[in-house]
Amino acid sequence: MLPSTSNYLLKNGRVPASLLEMKSIAPSASTVATTGTENNFCAVDVEIAAGTIAQIIPTGTEPLFPIADIPIMDLCNGLVLPCFVDMHAHLDKGHIWERSPNPDGTFASALETVCADAEKNWNAEDVYRRMEFGLKCSYAHGTKAIRTHIDSAGEQGTVSLGVFEALQAEWGDRLILQAVSLVSLDYFLTPAGEKLADRIAEIGGILGGVAYMNPDLGKQLDRVFSLARERGLNLDFHTDETDDPESTTLLEVAKTAIRHKFSGQIICGHCCSLAVQPPDLVTQTLELVKAANIGIVSLPMCNLYLQDRLSGRTPRWRGVTLLHELKAAGIPVTVASDNCRDPFYGFGDHDVLEVFNMAVRIAHLDRPWEDWPRTVTKTPADLMGLPNLGKIAVGLPADLILFKARNFSELLSRSQRDRTVLRQGIEIDTTLPDYRELDDLLQEDSAVETAAIQTKPADAG
Template identity: 30%
Template sequence: MTFDLILRNARIVDRPESPLDIGIKDGRFAAIEVGLPKGEAPDQNLHGRLVLPGFVETHLHLDKSCLLGRCNCDSGTVQEAVAEVAKAKRDFTEEDVYRRAARTLEKAISHGTNLMRTHVEVDPRVGLTSFRALKKLKQDYAWAIDLQLCVFPQEGLLDDPGCEEVMLQALREGADVVGGVPYLDRDAHGQIAKIFQMAREFDVDIDFHLDFDLDPAHANFGEVCRQAQATGWGGRVAIGHATKLSAMPRADFEAAARRLADAGVAVTVLPATDLFLTGRNHDHNVPRGVTPAHRLRALGVTANISTNNVLNPFTPFGDVSLIRMINLYANVAQIGRIEELAACLDMVTSESARLLNTKDYGIAVGHSADLVVLDCETKAEAVCEIAQPIFGFKTGIRTFVRPAASLLKPV
């Protein structure tokens, strides 16, 4: 067989027989084995560097990224963030949203992300402005990244007249996922039921912002689990933040994890935002508010790490680097065992792809030739050293390069 390209001496993630050669043809992995014949195609020696299928971002807000300078960030509370963005988005245009989102998306691509779910605010004030801008962005950047659009009501659904109609129109126009923020309606369970109704009508997955405070006594995840089981939507539902779980005693946490696992409800932990917004009423011993995703996984829950917000009042920093995010998570979660550090990488790759129900993910013969090369040899090194991606491919086409740093030693 002839190939379009051969990547030699690749240390493929979770393939202990590495290093291997990877043959790419017609945008797919055509061969993965030791010592592919030389002279059959252009080749590149990776010198034992780690190769991944690419990073997977499951929870980001492209439409409201890069708003610093337009919004106040004085108290650092979620209430302030919602109010400030609500004011700012009244002036959004499709061109403005597209420009800011493209800036953020390009950073994500250059950091090795090639699969993403972004949440998009739709309501009677912003209408479909952001959704239509991101729909165009999805088309324009399909050469480098697969983008899912999750429409949701940031300012409430049942208590915001006209919002349901806007969400339904977005779903008619091709939104991939539907989301909700139950704690912003007086009838949180009513919003949850409405979101499940929409998901069933349009046959789409669900992704909630849920249980975003530190009082575990009033959690909504149980109702989400009940609805997932009652409707048969298990495996198609995710909840983001779930910081209430971080405040539970071990026995309660384990019971909650079993409930989530049994119902097929996944959890996305968002370390940067959760650290920034939670515990604002504490003046000492400030709680982290970061749910231990690795402990959820150990109890059978699909759990991953994601970015959430970038350069806005919800999170006034960030570069959309998922390798940096899991390093932050490992620090906060006090993870030190090599196998647990290595498993952190799964929570921005294979586990995240599982949450998105991705069918063609992974470095295997016949799969789409999507990959990222990190400047390290092991998964644990990637997490501990924030190993940088040096290049990536999407369907066999090189999408970015970030050459490894080199010292200019005096002769």
């Protein structure tokens, strides 16, 4: 337990070097791996005063200015991280698995099942309670900011964006929330699409949608870029969430951005087909993505779940985009949670540490570690326009996560449910919400699901 005061010293902590904004503090020799993997940490003491990081001192050295007689908490070489930033979620879809499971685990079935569930169940109360459940989980796990895509077409968009606004206001003292519109891009060629752009501008959101290969893709992209420029909005697209090498919507987004000389921030998510395209096309795409100043967010857990899924056949690839190649090309790359316990991904708990843990395994981010911890902290914060988040520096709020783990191997080998989360230096309650909170929303269809499972043929998956 932390001292019950706003002024205290965290002693003998370890901060990943890539997340510490004090380059004068070098990684300690005792924290540098001998295997060439750059498993580097800075051994520091952190003084917290009135909710702010007042001093960061290399462990074992004299402070820059005297520290008052304050309580000391010895972290025993445990890790200290900034709070997480989750820049691609779908809070409005979350936690419907019990009433609307994906029957075969495919993308097509996920889309069909979610649409059916939305049509039947997504009133304001249902969306509000499921979204808030997700926020409770994120907050308890140590997330500070979330960007969520919201299904925005028609009346459902009116309902869900209204719910988002309410939650954004109610949770404003705990979480920074950003909303992205989610429609197919042809929607923006209609009067309803222009009204949606106005609505997104009204709530300070991000204009977004799903790009897919079709004869009118160029016209659709031109329109959405024009709408965004006219309203001063940033853009966030779903691109190439497929294993089809002919899907090149990321490339088309980059070309359009350059043609429009677009100065706002552009994010492209998924980009799965990039991993199965020929090298010359990959090189061309990366060059244009870099020139267009596009940031990339990979969703490793959801894409691992959906991509290359065929009944009775072991998947041959992981669905993750070319994270190493993108990063080497100087393109900002992040990883994020995406869907949670819905037909697009049947698991998850809104824990960004789990996202990073899985990304390390799926995309081999560990040899060397380099600055990969930034993919869930500093880089998404910067791309979301939140420059004071995702890093540890003097003068910033003491929004920190304390772990008993002393290195990445320990951090990523256990669940870390005993982590301590600080907000402005105060320890928060990290108790997760009980799934039973949503039982009354889900129980009506649970009996139907159970009966379907019991009567399903053994070879149906």
